Amino acid sequence: xxxxxxxxxxxxxxxxxxxxxxxxxxxxxxxxxxxxxxxxxxxxxxxxxxxxxxxxxxxxxxxxxxxxxxxxxxxxxxxxxxxxxxxxxxxxxxxxxxxxxxxxxxxxxxxxxxxxxxxxxxxxxxxxxxxxxxxxxxxxxxxxxxxxxxxxxxxxxxxxxxxxxxxxxxxxxxxxxxxxxxxxxxxxxxxxxxxxxxxxxxxxxxxxxxxxxxxxxxxxxxxxxxxxxxxxxxxxxxxxxxxxxxxxxxxxxxxxxxxxxxxxxxxxxxx
Numbered sequence: 001x002x003x004x005x006x007x008x009x010x011x012x013x014x015x016x017x018x019x020x021x022x023x024x025x026x027x028x029x030x031x032x033x034x035x036x037x038x039x040x041x042x043x044x045x046x047x048x049x050x051x052x053x054x055x056x057x058x059x060x061x062x063x064x065x066x067x068x069x070x071x072x073x074x075x076x077x078x079x080x081x082x083x084x085x086x087x088x089x090x091x092x093x094x095x096x097x098x099x100x101x102x103x104x105x106x107x108x109x110x111x112x113x114x115x116x117x118x119x120x121x122x123x124x125x126x127x128x129x130x131x132x133x134x135x136x137x138x139x140x141x142x143x144x145x146x147x148x149x150x151x152x153x154x155x156x157x158x159x160x161x162x163x164x165x166x167x168x169x170x171x172x173x174x175x176x177x178x179x180x181x182x183x184x185x186x187x188x189x190x191x192x193x194x195x196x197x198x199x200x201x202x203x204x205x206x207x208x209x210x211x212x213x214x215x216x217x218x219x220x221x222x223x224x225x226x227x228x229x230x231x232x233x234x235x236x237x238x239x240x241x242x243x244x245x246x247x248x249x250x251x252x253x254x255x256x257x258x259x260x261x262x263x264x265x266x267x268x269x270x271x
Contacts, residue, residue, distance in 0.1 A: 078106070081179060083189060084115070088175055089146065092155065099158055102148030103175050105140055113184030114141040119177035123153060126164040139181075189257045191250060201228075202238040205246035209238075212253055220256055 076088035084105060091100040103119045116139050123132040138147040157163050158171060165171050190196060191210045199211035217224040227233055241249070 073100075075104075081177075082182070084179070084182075084185065086177075088173065089148070090173065097154055097156070098151035099153050099155055100148065100150050101152040101173060101175075102146040103177055104146040107142075107145060107185065111184055112142055114139055114181070115179050115183075115185070116140075116181040117147055117177055117179055119147060119175050121148065121152065121173065121175050123158075123165055124167075124172045124174070126167050130164055132165070189253075191253045200237070203249070204238060204240045205244060205249065208246055210246065210250060210253065216256060 071091065071093050073089050073091040078085050078087050080086070084107075087104045087106065089100075089102040089104045091102070093100070101121050103117065103121075105115065105117075107113060116137075118135070118137045120133060120135045125131045132153055134149055134152065136147050136149070138144075140147060153165075158165055160166075189198065191199075191212060193199070194202070194209070194211050196211065198213055201214045201217075202209045202211055214224075214228045218228050219225075227239065233239075
């Protein structure tokens, strides 16, 4: 049976990011349930780029698992949104009649934290108009680090080829989401992102840049304190650093941002 081609997605069907929020997308293609194990070629899947300065757009590659979905679940590759780690989780409990889908935030913060999440889960159909879509808005916290649906779709509907969710022995579920109102968690800083509002200076190493905060550098370094305190440099947004290894300095910035950051080997900045 020839499946009808998917129609082009309409922009107004996608969830746009809320003001002052961060957005991301995880797309994980997994096999039809209970099919014979075999390796599939990894696909390059795009993380949707939102119109937000707090976003970390990019790509993930995911090698599909051909085994059955277990009660403990299968996880997509981890992606970061606003420096926070997220995964797509698929589960099927023993004797269950439905597939479970969740957006999961991995956090090791012992102190109380919370994040507001709005997510749209989509099970793709060979006919785009028949995509199965469900939305949820929830506040995640220490005791509840995931949001989603315990009964997303009946398993019989999922594996029924006449329903159109199986394409070439595979099905694809994606989640598009936005996060906001982050409390109690310090997002990791991307020192290569020029759009992070926390950065106010560019440091140039042989033509390659890292971005940082003048005040933080000045607090920890009398050299930077003197440089930034100079009247002629106060409005300067870019500085050349000579005889300094960019990768080693990147490690230093991570240590300043997170004292628990660990490194392997010796760190050498200057002779």
